[in-house]
Amino acid sequence: MMDIEKCMNSLSDKILDHNLAFKDILLYFRAGDYMKLLETGENSLRYTVELYRLYRELLLSLYELMPSVPQSENVYKFCRDSLGISVERSEGFDFPVYKITLPILLPNKRKRKVERNSVITESVSVAVSQFCADQHITPFDHATVIFLSCYQDGGVTVDNDNLDSAVIINSLNGRLIRDDRPDICNTMYYSKVSEKAITEIFVTDSDHDVELLSNIKRTCNK
Numbered sequence: 001m002m003d004i005e006k007c008m009n010s011l012s013d014k015i016l017d018h019n020l021a022f023k024d025i026l027l028y029f030r031a032g033d034y035m036k037l038l039e040t041g042e043n044s045l046r047y048t049v050e051l052y053r054l055y056r057e058l059l060l061s062l063y064e065l066m067p068s069v070p071q072s073e074n075v076y077k078f079c080r081d082s083l084g085i086s087v088e089r090s091e092g093f094d095f096p097v098y099k100i101t102l103p104i105l106l107p108n109k110r111k112r113k114v115e116r117n118s119v120i121t122e123s124v125s126v127a128v129s130q131f132c133a134d135q136h137i138t139p140f141d142h143a144t145v146i147f148l149s150c151y152q153d154g155g156v157t158v159d160n161d162n163l164d165s166a167v168i169i170n171s172l173n174g175r176l177i178r179d180d181r182p183d184i185c186n187t188m189y190y191s192k193v194s195e196k197a198i199t200e201i202f203v204t205d206s207d208h209d210v211e212l213l214s215n216i217k218r219t220c221n222k
Contacts, residue, residue, distance in 0.1 A: 004065070007058045014054060018047040083123050087131040093215075095208045098137075098176055100124065100168075100201040125171035132175045143177040144186040144209035145169055146202040148216060150194035165189075168201065176203045188213055192220035 021044040028037040084103035089096065104120065131137070147165050165187065169180045177185050186206055190213065204212050 004058065004061055007054055007061065011051065011054050011058070014047050014051050018044060018051060021047060083120065085120075085123050085127045087127050089135070090202070093204075093208075093212070095205060095211075096140075097208075097212060098131075098203045100128065100203075102199040102201070104197070104199060121167050121171050124168060125175075128172060128175045137176070139174060139176055139178040140203070140205050141178055142184055142206040144188060144204055144206045144212070145172070145177065146188045146190065146204075146209070146213060146216065148200040148202065148220075149189070149191040150196070150198045150200065151191065152194065152197050172203065190216055190220070 021040055024040045025037060025044060028034070028040060084101075086101045088099055090099045102120065102124070145165075147168075166180075169177070169185065169187065173180055179185065186209060188209065202212060202216065
């Protein structure tokens with residue numbers, strides 16, 4: 001449990017930093033200084049992510065401190081839903097296929113994104129853990145993870161083979177996959193044009209990965 005007073009003090013500091021950064025954003029925008037605007041916008045995002053994590057820690061600490069008080073909101077579900085992350089079993093297959101949908105396009109080649117990715121990864125981990133617990137799902141002994149990058153027509157295209165996918169796969173360890181070692185988990189990549197930029201991640205037993213990938217390709221080419 002995080003020290004509540006320490007958390008409050010940290011929140012106060014970050015709120016001040018965030019407010020000051022926003023004032024600078026307005027200043028640089030009006031002055032037409034777009035390099036400074038970009039830099040300050042990145043800092044503001046960092047403060048926002050830190051605020052998000054501190055508020056979450058505060059809530060979790062309060063829940064732990066007062067276990068008898070009913071929670072008005074499941075904080076993990078709130079974090080997952082607010083980021084638009086979903087986990088489901090895909091229909092139409094004779095074998096188990098699980099799909100994770102992220103509201104962002106991976107890989108994201110922008111620099112200085114550690115805090116943002118940390119929140120995404122943690123939320124994926126929580127969402128997958130909750131899904132596996134609710135559905136009583138055990139990890140595949142030998143799994144294949146397929147990343148489908150859906151990008152907008154005329155928008156940014158992506159190079160799929162990247163470190164971001166490795167971070168996501170790591171969050172699946174012990175949940176949908178037993179381990180991320182190459183002899184236990186294969187990784188495949190595919191891309192398609194879509195109405196909006198998202199990432200779909202499919203997980204299945206390696207014995208069925210060719211059939212699954214063929215189905216994904218066939219669906220994409222319709």
